Amino acid sequence: MINQRSFFFNVDWLSILLFLFLITIGWFSIYAAVYDENAVYIIDFSSNSGKQLLFIMVSIMLGVVILLLDSKFFYVLSPVFYGLTIMLLVAVLLIGRNVGGNQAWIPIGSFRLQPSEFAKWASSLLLARYISSLTGKLNDFSNALPAIVILIFPMLLIMLQPDTGSALVFLALVFTLYREGLSPYFLVAGFMMIILFVCTLLFTKLVVIIVISFVSAFIIYYFYKKNKRIVATTIATFILSVVFIFSVDFVYNNVLQAHQKSRIDLLLGLINDPKGAGYNVNQSKIAIGSGGLLGRGYLQGTQTKFNFVPEQSTDFIFCTIGEEWGFAGTSTVISLYLFLILRLIFIAERQRSSFSRIYGYTVACIIFCHFFINIGMTIGLVPVIGIPLPFISYGGSSLISFTILLFILLKLDANRMGII
Amino acid sequence: MDSFFNRKYVIQTIFIVITLTLLIRIFYIQVIDKQYLLSANNNVLRRLIIYPARGIILDRNLKVLVQNEPVYDLMVIPGQVAAFDTLAFCNLIGIQKNIFDSQFVRSKKYSLYRASVFEKQLSAKTAAALQERLFEYPGFYVQNRSVRYYPDSIAAQFLGYIGEVNDKEIEKSGSFYNKGDYIGKSGIEKSYEDLLRGQRGVRNIMVDVHNREKGSFFEGKYDTLAVSGDNLISSLDKRIQQFGEQLMNNKIGSIVAIEPETGEILAFVSSPSYNPNMMVGRQRGNNYMKLLNEGTKPMFIRPTQAEYPPGSIFKVINALVAQQFKTVDYNTVCSCPGGYRYGYRGFMKCTHVHGSLNLIGAIQESCNTYFGYTYAKMVDKSGLRPINGYRKWREAVSKFGIGSKLNIDLPAERKGLLPTAELYTKRWKSEKWGSGFNISLSIGQGELGITPLQMANVAAIIANKGYYYKPHLIKAIGNKKIIRPEFTQKNYVGIDTQYFSPVIEGMSRVVKQGTAYYSKINDIEICGKTGTVQNPHGANHSVFFAFAPRINPKIAIAVVVENAGYGATWSAPIASLLIEKYLRDSITRPKYYTDRLLNANLLPKKPALKISLTAIDSINKKIKADSIKKNILPKLKPKLNDTLKIKIPKPSIKKLKDTLYETLKPKPSR
Structure with a gap:
């Protein structure tokens, strides 16, 4: 057992270094995004960059506090955190402030609290606690149900705001569940659903059904004598697929809202509207694309500086990096993220307690999900879903909750030799 | 180590593959596809054309025949206009309220943030009066431009005139001209257009998303200066040109004088x-039509x-x-x-x-x-x-x-x-x-x-x-x-x-x-x-x-x-x-x-009336006097005034010709 006094040597400094890199890049990018040649103040607490500096300081202090707390604290209090965030999610629906159609913020003085950001780590903690306490298999429905309820409950509340983007992030935790024993069929099914959804929108239902009929027929023909089970599975999959295909239209037309439909249509190239619905993505691609290999130079970006890209310090902050630092900058940032996420998985895997490991995976999945969706939407690979880029996007709630998310894991990791 | 340990590789692989997809896509739009850079420049860059001064035309003794004179266009940026006393403003620039309204709607339709011409070619006096009170009307400003001015009002057909390009001319020039540009339409202005127009300059400026100017692009590295048009020294002698025009006053005809040893x-x-100054300014269109319809054909x-x-x-x-x-x-x-x-x-x-x-x-x-x-x-x-x-x-x-x-x-x-x-x-x-x-x-x-x-x-x-x-x-x-x-x-x-x-x-x-x-x-x-x-x-x-x-x-x-x-x-x-x-x-x-x-006034003295009256006279001889009073005259009178299309001597001329030809035909002289 490692001495409690050598605690700081046990903290994963590499992760902290990556964290510091990302928030630094974030601050400089926000500064560039709101930069105005006529008003040059490095620290101006009325501007986004000034406020972000404040958030960074708060985050670092919170990180230190978390590292100083007892690691049992999080295990024990996870239901309390969960309960608190659920209360906040209910409260935001009642007293929250509506900004841009989303009732997602609770105003506190001149700042605004976004409970959905905190719901992520609170849910993760409770999920980790629940799964680690399981004795049976997660694959059993009775065991899986509470886990699903833990995730679905905050998701539904967030969707009521409605903030579909933040709610979707919870789906990323399917990877965590998979790691803990959930059947791989869920992953495959999810993947197939995405493919079928896209294909059905791109082509007609008939074409998609014919194609999957051929594929199924081929599999049945090939395995007919060797493996009856695969044949049965294929038939079942085929039937479910056909049902799904017919439900696509219904979901598309009745469940999705108009702006969500148009975002999907834009992505699939079904409509082309660079001045209207497609304006954000088009301008974002222009900004990133104009960066070239090495970029235009710091503070030299014209697209971001002259406000062609909307939401440029929050959801579209990656444009500033892309335009001013070029492919050199974007590939660096992406590498930093990948490195951090793989490092987190590595940390998770070295935990002795399953609670820490499961929590580690949730952290990696949530950060990855944000990273992929955010960057994917700025380059037109994913429909526009308004979620922030972890550690980089402007926003106090987002930065603080990601810091808490990360530092709880680092605390658990520093204490991995101890017993929870 | 738990039983699902190996699954970490699956998850890591998925994450890596997705990340690589992002990287490849970004590499494509940043490094390979160049269209985004073009679009970015389209977003930000505005090419402002700087018009050079048009070349002036002198006579052979270097006296000015055509020069440039400043005029003032009233410009408006509708987005910056605040509430103001429109009636006083209309009085100031001398337009009707309804014209003001329709013009303002037009400017707004064009762009809220970009300047457009509100009223063309204000006189120097109006512009000065307006300039003083412009602070009351945010969003309006006065822009200088130059127009042609003919100090002696002579040699109109020789010098020609300029006018806004039409679609045909734009097409012919290979889009060298833009809508609203001026081009020589006749005379020297047309035949020496290439020299007179000079070289247009370009100023590249950057604008923000609302088209507000945000400074010059690359500190003006790609800007070019306008080069004024060449001055032309014409062969004309102003003294005899002017004298000649005076002598030909109230006469129809021409004078051409040439220096034999040069052909000048x-x-x-x-x-x-006509006064060439008529082809400049706000009344240009009206004047042009008037000249075009003039019976003596001054054009x-x-x-x-x-x-x-x-x-x-x-x-x-x-x-x-x-x-x-x-x-x-x-x-x-x-x-x-x-x-x-x-x-x-x-x-x-x-x-x-x-x-x-x-x-x-x-x-x-x-x-x-x-x-x-x-x-x-x-x-x-x-x-x-x-x-x-x-x-x-x-x-x-x-x-x-x-x-x-x-x-x-x-x-x-x-x-x-x-x-x-x-x-x-x-x-x-x-x-x-x-x-x-x-x-x-x-x-x-x-x-x-x-x-x-x-x-x-x-x-x-x-x-x-x-x-x-x-x-x-x-x-x-x-x-x-x-x-x-x-x-x-x-x-x-x-x-x-x-x-x-x-x-x-x-x-x-x-x-x-x-x-x-x-x-x-x-x-x-x-x-x-x-x-x-x-x-x-x-x-x-x-x-x-x-x-x-x-x-x-x-x-x-x-x-x-x-x-x-x-x-x-x-x-x-x-x-x-x-x-x-x-x-x-x-x-x-x-x-x-x-x-x-x-x-001397040698203009035809209303030939229409003269000819028609003789026509009536000849009719008079054939018809009894009282019947003229009652029927024919009233019917013919309105016709007299509009044109000279009453046919009279033609048949007789034709008859004469025929007889002449007949007399000529039989024997070619040898």
């Missing part, structure tokens, strides 16, 4: 003219576009060609019995019974008989078939620049008419025709069409004794003193020098003691020839061409005054005054001499 045009008067560039039979001045050309053909020499004598008898019953009347005349005398006296005889000899007795004799004659005459364009540096020049042999073959449906079929060509009548420019050029040819430089209007371009190379080439007309002497002597006598005696100037020997062109549509045209002085000629001039009668009465004195003005810069003739010409 000294005066280019087209009358009636018609008479010196290069009006074609007249030259009349007697053509005898000079015939005299030269006949000598070159060795048909006559200066000593050839011909007896004039008061006309030239030709063909079977043809007779071309002469003005007088001249008796015996040699070539010099024939020119001096303008004897029709002599030239009828000479022409007949050239065509019929050339040793060829008459049709080929005619062809040979035509060939020689065409070298004088007749029947083809002189390619002066003005647009829309007309070539005139020198009929081909085929025309007559077609008309007579036979090749067996001779001089008797177009004898009027001998005295410059008939199917001839010669522009005043061509007449002046012939005078220059005689002054030069056998060659001419292409007449041109521009002496030098900017400081470079260069002109088109073709303007420095001598064009020989194929007449030997010695044949000019008798002709020049004859022309000198025309002024000294002949028809143009009235136009004689002491100490300046003018050689000229009058012409009185028979005009089937009305009174005769008065024509005169001349050069002076006889030794070392400095000016060749042609004057045409339409419907004015004798060449000696109007055209010759006008030419003589201009010659004196040009050579001496002063007029020695008494004031009444000049005043008579200045004050």
